[in-house]
Amino acid sequence: MAKIDLTKYGITGTTEIVYNPSYEVLFEEETKAGLEGFEVGQETELGAVNVMTGIYTGRSPKDKYIVMDENSKDTVWWTSDEYKNDNHPATQEAWEACKELAKKELSNKKLFVVDAFCGANADTRMAIRFIVEVAWQAHFVTNMFIQPTAEELETFEPDFVVYNASKAKVTNYKELGLNSETAVMFNITSKEQVIINTWYGGEMKKGMFSMMNYFLPLKGIAAMHCSANTDMNGENTAIFFGLSGTGKTTLSTDPKRLLIGDDEHGWDDNGVFNFEGGCYAKVINLDKESEPDIYNAIKRNALLENVTVDANGKIDFADKSVTENTRVSYPIDHIEKIVRPISSAPAAKNVIFLSADAFGVLPPVSILTEAQTQYYFLSGFTAKLAGTERGITEPTPTFSACFGQAFLELHPTKYAEELVKKMEKSGAKAYLVNTGWNGTGKRISIKDTRGIIDAILNGDILNAPTKTIPYFNFEVPTELPGVDAGILDPRDTYADAAQWEEKAKDLAARFVKNFAKYEGNAAGKALVAAGPQA
Numbered sequence: 001m002a003k004i005d006l007t008k009y010g011i012t013g014t015t016e017i018v019y020n021p022s023y024e025v026l027f028e029e030e031t032k033a034g035l036e037g038f039e040v041g042q043e044t045e046l047g048a049v050n051v052m053t054g055i056y057t058g059r060s061p062k063d064k065y066i067v068m069d070e071n072s073k074d075t076v077w078w079t080s081d082e083y084k085n086d087n088h089p090a091t092q093e094a095w096e097a098c099k100e101l102a103k104k105e106l107s108n109k110k111l112f113v114v115d116a117f118c119g120a121n122a123d124t125r126m127a128i129r130f131i132v133e134v135a136w137q138a139h140f141v142t143n144m145f146i147q148p149t150a151e152e153l154e155t156f157e158p159d160f161v162v163y164n165a166s167k168a169k170v171t172n173y174k175e176l177g178l179n180s181e182t183a184v185m186f187n188i189t190s191k192e193q194v195i196i197n198t199w200y201g202g203e204m205k206k207g208m209f210s211m212m213n214y215f216l217p218l219k220g221i222a223a224m225h226c227s228a229n230t231d232m233n234g235e236n237t238a239i240f241f242g243l244s245g246t247g248k249t250t251l252s253t254d255p256k257r258l259l260i261g262d263d264e265h266g267w268d269d270n271g272v273f274n275f276e277g278g279c280y281a282k283v284i285n286l287d288k289e290s291e292p293d294i295y296n297a298i299k300r301n302a303l304l305e306n307v308t309v310d311a312n313g314k315i316d317f318a319d320k321s322v323t324e325n326t327r328v329s330y331p332i333d334h335i336e337k338i339v340r341p342i343s344s345a346p347a348a349k350n351v352i353f354l355s356a357d358a359f360g361v362l363p364p365v366s367i368l369t370e371a372q373t374q375y376y377f378l379s380g381f382t383a384k385l386a387g388t389e390r391g392i393t394e395p396t397p398t399f400s401a402c403f404g405q406a407f408l409e410l411h412p413t414k415y416a417e418e419l420v421k422k423m424e425k426s427g428a429k430a431y432l433v434n435t436g437w438n439g440t441g442k443r444i445s446i447k448d449t450r451g452i453i454d455a456i457l458n459g460d461i462l463n464a465p466t467k468t469i470p471y472f473n474f475e476v477p478t479e480l481p482g483v484d485a486g487i488l489d490p491r492d493t494y495a496d497a498a499q500w501e502e503k504a505k506d507l508a509a510r511f512v513k514n515f516a517k518y519e520g521n522a523a524g525k526a527l528v529a530a531g532p533q534a
C-alpha cells in the first residue's frame with residue numbers, strides 16, 4: 001500500500017487513515033454503533049446498505065463554481081447573460097477560503113482515502129484521490145469509480161484530488177460572492193474539487209464527469225453524457241444520450257446485450273469507453289418484473305440512497321416522501337451481461353437521443369438526418385425530472401445542450417464537433433426517442449420504448465414504412481415489431497389531432513427561440529433549416 005501523507009494537502013493531525021477499504025471494511029464502518037446523523041447506514045432486506053443524504057438529495061447546480069484564473073479564463077464556457085449555464089466563476093479568494101474550510105473540517109480525525117480511476121483507457125484516464133470523513137462516501141466512490149489493481153495502487157499518483165467536507169458550511173458566502181452555505185468548487189489549475197455542505201453522492205460522480213468533459217475534448221476525444229452497450233460479439237455498439245431520468249440506465253441495461261456503462265463515456269479512435277466502474281440507478285417505483293437486472297444488482301456492496309426502509313430492513317421503493325431521486329450505486333459487475341474486463345467497445349453504429357418530452361409532442365422515435373442530428377444534439381430538448389436537481393419538483397421542459405448542459409465545461413459546439421467527427425468516421429445513424437409523455441397524459445411505456453430500441457439496434461427500423469411529421473419534418477416509422485402502432489404518430493394519441501397541432505406549434509417556436517444563441521456563426525446558421533419551422 002502506498003504511504004499516504006495528507007499533510008501535503010494541509011490536512012493535519014489525522015488519527016487514522018482507512019485506505020481503499022474493502023467492501024467488508026466499508027460495511028463494518030458504515031453500520032457500526034456510534035455513528036450519527038447522515039453517517040448512519042442501515043442494512044436492508046436485500047443486503048445493500050441504505051443511507052440518507054440530508055437536505056441535498058440531488059445536485060445543486062446553483063452552487064457549482066470554477067475558479068477563474070489565467071488557465072480557465074479563456075477555455076471554460078462561463079455562464080453569461082446571453083447564455084446562462086452552471087459554470088459560475090469563483091475568485092481565487094473564494095477558493096482559498098473554501099479549501100481552508102475543507103482542510104479544517106478534515107483535520108484531526110480519522111479519514112477515508114480512496115484512490116481510483118476515472119476513464120477505462122489507461123492512456124487518458126484521470127487518477128483521483130478522494131479524501132472523505134464519512135464511510136459511506138468512501139463506499140459510494142468505490143462503487144462508482146474504477147478500482148485500481150493492487151499493482152496499480154503501488155505507484156498511484158493522483159492527477160486530481162477531491163476533498164469532501166460535507167459537514168462544513170460556508171457561513172461567509174456573501175462576502176466570497178457565492179450563492180449559499182453550500183459550495184461545489186473546482187480548481188482546474190491545481191486539479192482539485194472541494195465539496196461543502198452537501199452529502200449528495202452525485203456531486204463527486206458528476207464532478208469528475210465535468211472534469212473529463214473539460215480535459216478530453218481538448219485532446220480530440222468526445223466526452224458524452226450517455227449510456228452505452230454492445231451486442232454479444234462486442235461489435236454493434238450503441239450510445240444513449242439523455243438528461244437525468246430519461247432512461248440511460250434503464251434502457252442500456254438489456255439482457256440481450258453487453259453493458260459498457262450507464263452514464264458517462266468517451267469516444268476516441270479505438271471506440272467507446274466508460275469513465276466509470278459502476279452504475280447509479282434510480283429506484284423510485286423499481287419493479288422486479290420490468291427491471292430485473294437493476295433489481296438483482298441491489299445486493300450486498302450496493303449502496304441505496306434516500307430509500308424508505310422500516311426498522312426490520314424492509315424496503316418501500318414506492319415511497320417518495322424523502323425524494324423522487326432515490327438511488328442505488330453498484331459496481332458494474334453486479335450486472336451479469338457486461339463487457340469485460342475493460343468497459344469499452346468499438347465505435348458506435350447507433351446514436352440515440354433520449355428526450356422525456358413533458359409536452360407530449362415528440363414522436364416516440366424519429367429517424368434523424370445528419371443536419372437534424374446536430375440540431376437536436378445542440379438543442380438538447382427534454383424535461384428535467386423531479387428530484388435530480390434541487391428545486392425541481394415536477395417535469396420541467398428544458399433545453400440542455402448536448403443532453404448534459406450541467407456538466408459541459410467547454411462550449412456546446414465543441415462537443416457537437418467531436419461527436420460528428422466520430423459519427424462520420426463510423427457511419428453512425430442517429431435517432432430521437434421520446435421516453436416522456438404523449439397525448440394519453442401518461443409516459444410512454446418502457447415496453448414500447450424497449451421495442452423501439454430493439455428495432456433500431458437490429459435494423460428493423462430501416463425497413464419500416466415511414467411518414468413525415470409536420471413542423472419538425474421528422475421521418476417516423478408507421479409500424480415496428482413489438483411496438484403499439486397506435487403511438488408511433490403522436491397525433492393518434494390525442495382525442496383530437498388539433499390538440500397536438502397547438503402544442504407542436506408552441507414547442508416548435510421554443511426550439512426556434514432557443515437555437516438563436518447558435519446562429520452567431522455560419523455553421524450554426526446553416527443548421528436552422530434542419531430545425532422545426534414555426
Ligand SMILES: Nc1ncnc2c1ncn2[C@@H]1O[C@H](COP(=O)(O)OP(=O)(O)O)[C@@H](O)[C@H]1O
Pocket residue numbers: 242243244245246247248249250251262280281282283284435436443444445446447449
Ligand atoms: N419509456 C420509458 N423509458 C425509459 N424509462 C422510463 C420510461 N417510462 C418510465 N421510465 C422510468 O424513468 C426512469 C428512467 O431513469 P434512468 O434510467 O435512471 O434514467 P437516467 O439513467 O437517464 O438518469 C426510471 O425510473 C424508469 O422506470
Ligand SMILES: C=C(OP(=O)(O)O)C(=O)O
Pocket residue numbers: 058059202203206242243244245248263280388
Ligand atoms: C446522477 C445524476 O444523473 P443521472 O440521472 O443522469 O445518472 C445527476 O444528475 O446527479
Ligand SMILES: [Mn+2]
Pocket residue numbers: 245248249262263280281282
Ligand atoms: Mn442513469
